[in-house]
Amino acid sequence: MTDTLRRATRVHARGHWPTEREAGTVTLAFDDRHRRRMVMTDDAGADFLLDLPRAVALDHGDGLELGDGAYLRVVAADEDLMEVRCGGGTEGFARIAWHLGNRHLPVQIVGETIRLRRDHVIEDMLKGLGASVAAIHAPFAPEGGAYSGQGHGHSHD
Structure with a gap:
């Protein structure tokens, strides 16, 4: 199932990713912003796989780079x-x-x-x-x- 999902494989800090390539947002509470690998749902209702080499603490405004070069902006809930x-x-x-x-x-x-x-x-x-x-x-x-x-x-x- 995870083979068909969009994959976010890199995190870029707020201000260090091309916001013109933003494809949507994902709103997460603090406890949900420290992950390595899990299926998540963006704010438009589409699932994606967060698939990072190690767990990171995501901050408000960070960009999750998707496999197609688009980004999801992290929003702190x-x-x-x-x-x-x-x-x-x-x-x-x-x-x-x-x-x-x-x-x-x-x-x-x-x-x-x-x-x-x-x-x-x-x-x-x-x-x-x-x-x-x-x-x-x-x-x-x-x-x-x-x-x-x-x-x-x-x-x-």
């Missing part, structure tokens, strides 16, 4: 998140960030806020530490972490 604002300036921000890091939670820094997945237990902890927490629906692109390589999982070829 909106997800249910918490947006955390910390009182107490830099010290308050660092304290909240430390507590989240100590729990090994994936977080995204956006300006003076921290975004993370909704979790009522963590929300209660954050409020107990003096943070304000708002429920939002937005794309999630957490920090790669100290051991994730170059900060992203693909090349700029």
